[in-house]
Amino acid sequence: MQKFQEKLNRSLMVCQDRYESxxxxxxxxxxxxxxxxxxxxxxxxxxxxxxxxxxxxxxxxIKDNGSF
Structure with a gap:
């Protein structure tokens, strides 16, 4: 979960950097x-x-019951 959050944060930081530029x-x-x-x-x-x-x-x- 932490890696997921970090990746999203990095992606959004790139967007912010592009905006600032x-x-x-x-x-x-x-x-x-x-x-x-x-x-x-x-x-x-x-x-x-x-x-x-x-x-x-x-x-x-947890066994997958086929739904998400």
Missing amino acids: AKLQQKGGAMNDMVACADDAIQDSIKMLPLLANKLKSSFG
């Missing part, structure tokens, strides 16, 4: 780009949740 360069649409970047990072993390859930179930010895 775009602001310094006075590029238009910087906020929209940051929102899109954050959305992509979040969507990628959501895709990993079933795998994470399976790993947690396995580590706790």
